Amino acid sequence: MDRYVLPKNRxxxxxxxxxLVALLAxxxxxxxxxxxxxxxSSLMHMISGHDTLSTNGFIVWNIRxxxxxxxxxxxxxxxxxxxxxxxxxxxxxxxxFILGISSGAILMVSLVMLTSISLNIxxxxxxxxxxxxxxxxxxxxxxxLVIASKTKNPITLLIVGLMMGYLCHAVTSVLVAFAEQxxxxxxxxxxxGSFSGFKWSEIKMLLLFGGALLVVSLALGxxxxxxxxxxxxxxxxxxNIRIQRFLILLCACSLSGMxxxxxxxxxxxxxxxxxMARLGFxxxxxxILVPATILLGGIxxxxxxxxxxxxxxxxxxxxxxxxxxxxxxxxxSLLTRRRVME
Amino acid sequence: MRQERGSYTIETKxxxxxxxxxxxLSNIDLALPRGSFISLLGPNGAGKTTLLRSLAxxxxxxxxxxxxxxxxxxxxxxxELARLLSIVLTDKVQPGLFSAFEFVALxxxxxxxxxxxxxxxxxxxxxxxxxxxxxxxxxxRRLETLSDGERQKVLIAxxxxxxxxIIILDEPTLHLDLKHSMEVxxxxxxxxxxxxxxxxxxxxxxxxxxxxxxxxxxxKDGGIxxxxxxxxxxxxETVTHLF
Numbered sequence: 325m326d327r328y329v330l331p332k333n334r335x336x337x338x339x340x341x342x343x344l345v346a347l348l349a350x351x352x353x354x355x356x357x358x359x360x361x362x363x364x365s366s367l368m369h370m371i372s373g374h375d376t377l378s379t380n381g382f383i384v385w386n387i388r389x390x391x392x393x394x395x396x397x398x399x400x401x402x403x404x405x406x407x408x409x410x411x412x413x414x415x416x417x418x419x420x421f422i423l424g425i426s427s428g429a430i431l432m433v434s435l436v437m438l439t440s441i442s443l444n445i446x447x448x449x450x451x452x453x454x455x456x457x458x459x460x461x462x463x464x465x466x467x468x469l470v471i472a473s474k475t476k477n478p479i480t481l482l483i484v485g486l487m488m489g490y491l492c493h494a495v496t497s498v499l500v501a502f503a504e505q506x507x508x509x510x511x512x513x514x515x516x517g518s519f520s521g522f523k524w525s526e527i528k529m530l531l532l533f534g535g536a537l538l539v540v541s542l543a544l545g546x547x548x549x550x551x552x553x554x555x556x557x558x559x560x561x562x563x564n565i566r567i568q569r570f571l572i573l574l575c576a577c578s579l580s581g582m583x584x585x586x587x588x589x590x591x592x593x594x595x596x597x598x599x600m601a602r603l604g605f606x607x608x609x610x611x612i613l614v615p616a617t618i619l620l621g622g623i624x625x626x627x628x629x630x631x632x633x634x635x636x637x638x639x640x641x642x643x644x645x646x647x648x649x650x651x652x653x654x655x656x657s658l659l660t661r662r663r664v665m666e
Numbered sequence: 667m668r669q670e671r672g673s674y675t676i677e678t679k680x681x682x683x684x685x686x687x688x689x690x691l692s693n694i695d696l697a698l699p700r701g702s703f704i705s706l707l708g709p710n711g712a713g714k715t716t717l718l719r720s721l722a723x724x725x726x727x728x729x730x731x732x733x734x735x736x737x738x739x740x741x742x743x744x745x746e747l748a749r750l751l752s753i754v755l756t757d758k759v760q761p762g763l764f765s766a767f768e769f770v771a772l773x774x775x776x777x778x779x780x781x782x783x784x785x786x787x788x789x790x791x792x793x794x795x796x797x798x799x800x801x802x803x804x805x806x807r808r809l810e811t812l813s814d815g816e817r818q819k820v821l822i823a824x825x826x827x828x829x830x831x832i833i834i835l836d837e838p839t840l841h842l843d844l845k846h847s848m849e850v851x852x853x854x855x856x857x858x859x860x861x862x863x864x865x866x867x868x869x870x871x872x873x874x875x876x877x878x879x880x881x882x883x884x885x886k887d888g889g890i891x892x893x894x895x896x897x898x899x900x901x902x903e904t905v906t907h908l909f
Contacts, residue, residue, distance in 0.1 A: 559723075560722060561775040608762030
């Protein structure tokens with residue numbers, strides 16, 4: 325009887341171990357390389373001795389490690405967010421920003437960065453951009469949740485999300501039209517996303533909230549599987565659709581909103597990584613895919629961030645450019661190869 | 667006869683079903699005997715699917731009550747209902763990358779723990795469900811590689827994995843050729859005879875319905891026009907009148 329289960333399970337466990345090792349390796353490489361290369365031996369020394377005083381120690385502890393953690397964890401959050409929404413809408417081309425979450429964040433940030441509204445409040449906090457992006461994301465999330473409680477049809481929700489995106493985008497573009505040239509460049513660069521400049525306090529927040537949301541997402545695996553059959557079947561199997569729908573939307577949008585707030589709208593990870601996980605593990609079982617996308621999201625994003633830093637060093641490329649440049653061909657080749665195999 | 671036990675799985679009283687405030691069918695008073703095969707016949711758009719969806723609690727009734735095992739259907743906790751009643755719909759099901767075994771395993775939802783882990787008894791039920799629909803050999807096959815007929819059998823196996831008292835099927839022979847239609851119908855009949863499961867299915871093939879079902883329900887013109895054993899009900903006039 326076990327023949328239906330065991331060989332596959334073993335393969336999955338092997339893949340998980342492989343991904344974990346790859347993730348650790350990626351993190352190490354991320355911390356070691358950059359404008360100053362740090363050899364493994366001294367890295368070990370610096371980490372074990374918590375050396376923050378030497379120049380290299382300072383770079384490792386206050387620049388590279390926060391950035392690496394942010395990229396890995398932010399990537400994991402975006403990937404899971406994309407997976408949740410792909411299952412929820414039963415649509416493979418959905419990503420974490422389909423419901424206008426990033427557009428809301430961009431709108432609020434454009435208000436702060438492009439107009440002079442911020443002049444009076446800029447001294448209040450050093451995290452003004454982060455906070456305004458968070459406000460935008462939460463605002464859109466609140467609207468989405470209210471509408472989700474009123475409509476039963478996921479397609480309606482999808483269209484509302486798209487419309488919200490267009491609305492926010494329209495206001496943003498008006499602001500851009502009236503903005504001064506030098507402000508626009510900063511705004512455009514923010515829009516492309518970056519994991520640089522993270523403070524430890526931000527990292528701790530990200531780990532705390534993101535970690536909690538990821539745990540909830542792991543627990544959603546079972547009902548996500550039932551939802552793969554559509555809402556009628558799911559509810560006939562005993563899924564409480566209203567509660568699950570609320571939880572899925574809350575998790576997906578909070579995860580992507582949180583990452584957008586601290587790193588800007590990093591494109592493509594949330595769309596591509598779930599596909600890579602699905603094809604790599606050869607399953608649509610979300611109890612496996614949620615942990616798989618967490619690991620794979622971390623790996624892919626940290627590699628992209630590494631590439632963004634190194635390719636034209638010292639000029640840093642926007643991370644969204646790298647994620648799309650490398651990610652799109654990978655997804656296309658994975659999908660077409662599968663088609664051929666069938 | 668099973669009816670003599672006096673147990674009805676589903677009863678309806680003064681039921682009116684439809685969408686919003688618009689009734690599609692009204693004054694439905696039914697008593698579905700346990701372990702019988704009940705076919706719904708009627709022209710397209712008569713309201714067969716609406717009635718089935720209401721009986722499965724996917725659509726709230728406009729008026730009247732539905733009783734399941736003499737208890738109000740709306741009062742059932744969803745997990746308890748899922749252990750009593752399962753469905754096979756015409757909705758296109760594309761869950762992605764699953765083997766037939768894994769797909770049928772989704773039907774264990776109301777029985778498994780919060781991570782959906784399968785126990786040994788669960789696996790036994792799944793394999794039994796597959797063999798009951800003559801699909802034991804499909805267990806390791808990928809869902810997307812199955813033919814229409816094989817797929818329909820696996821869908822029925824998934825419903826069986828819920829270990830229900832009653833299975834509601836919307837057009838289970840749609841898109842199937844005669845050979846596969848016959849096979850699916852024979853499987854459903856077997857479920858009634860051997861497992862005492864009540865099968866309620868809408869069908870478009872009067873001949874198949876007449877040959878295999880215990881009771882036939884004629885749905886037309888906003889109500890149930892007739893209800894009884896097929897040999898009494900399906901005389902030539904009724905059938906011409908029906909379509």
